[in-house]
Amino acid sequence: MARLHELSVRTRQFNTIGEAVPEPALLELIGSPGHQVITVRLSDRFGDDGLVGGCVVERAPGTWTVTLLMMSCRAMGRGVIQALLAWLARSAGQGGAATLAVPCLVSPNNVPLRLALAGSGFRAKGGSAGGDSSPDRPVALFCRPVTGPPPELPDWVASEVTGGTAGGASRGITEP
Amino acid sequence: MSGGETPQVIGELREILALATGRGELLGIAAETPLFGAGVGLDSLTGTLLLREVHQRFGVDVAGEDLNLDALATLGTLAAFISEHASARPGS
Numbered sequence: 555m556a557r558l559h560e561l562s563v564r565t566r567q568f569n570t571i572g573e574a575v576p577e578p579a580l581l582e583l584i585g586s587p588g589h590q591v592i593t594v595r596l597s598d599r600f601g602d603d604g605l606v607g608g609c610v611v612e613r614a615p616g617t618w619t620v621t622l623l624m625m626s627c628r629a630m631g632r633g634v635i636q637a638l639l640a641w642l643a644r645s646a647g648q649g650g651a652a653t654l655a656v657p658c659l660v661s662p663n664n665v666p667l668r669l670a671l672a673g674s675g676f677r678a679k680g681g682s683a684g685g686d687s688s689p690d691r692p693v694a695l696f697c698r699p700v701t702g703p704p705p706e707l708p709d710w711v712a713s714e715v716t717g718g719t720a721g722g723a724s725r726g727i728t729e730p
Numbered sequence: 731m732s733g734g735e736t737p738q739v740i741g742e743l744r745e746i747l748a749l750a751t752g753r754g755e756l757l758g759i760a761a762e763t764p765l766f767g768a769g770v771g772l773d774s775l776t777g778t779l780l781l782r783e784v785h786q787r788f789g790v791d792v793a794g795e796d797l798n799l800d801a802l803a804t805l806g807t808l809a810a811f812i813s814e815h816a817s818a819r820p821g822s
Binding site for chain 2: 567568630631633635636660662665666667668669670672673677678694
């Protein structure tokens with residue numbers, strides 16, 4: 555939990571909201587039946603980077619919305635954000651959703667995240683994310699359909715359920 | 731800059747991509763080559779390096795002017811975007 559909070563404070567290039575999330579709020583999300591909290595761990599032959607990212611998914615009928623996505627720049631250029639987005643799209647499709655949506659602050663700081671979204675088939679819908687957006691803080695709703703063939707997942711990705719309550723779950727995506 | 735200079739822009743973009751990715755074979759790719767996926771395989775890191783270098787060389791902020799980054803569809807679409815937006819800049 556402390557590491558997730560730290561990621562929300564420290565990440566800029568891969569962060570959809572650009573602001574810190576207090577630990578109690580993260581705890582509440584993990585226990586929430588309508589949310590799934592996903593953590594990303596990364597290790598390779600050079601070492602174990604531990605928990606490098608996480609996201610919170612709100613699962614509504616028809617649409618899964620990633621309300622928070624953050625990842626350490628240590629994972630940059632290693633295919634991890636692309637793997638996470640592919641994993642999310644596959645999970646949403648398997649979960650019966652038609653669309654995976656990612657509201658994302660549009661900022662010069664998180665262009666790497668927008669590159670990952672563009673490369674993973676997401677498109678901004680309607681130019682802004684309605685009530686979440688303001689002239690000072692533009693937020694665009696990036697969406698991709700998940701009803702077609704699922705995106706390929708790199709063979710080094712492994713996922714596991716590591717805990718959760720009442721439908722809320724925490725998953726880990728690891729590079730073995 | 732005018733649209734007629736796009737081939738020159740494409741040449742410079744090939745150099746930038748080869749440097750950003752460390753892959754010399756990108757010096758010979760066609761204008762129709764997709765930048766994401768199986769084409770160039772642009773990712774967050776190489777894409778950021780590309781956009782930064784484009785901004786420095788051509789004065790075009792692709793990410794600032796193209797929300798969906800449609801300009802990055804292919805080498806040719808990026809060159810056309812740069813030519814169009816650089817020519818729209820006062821004094822260029």
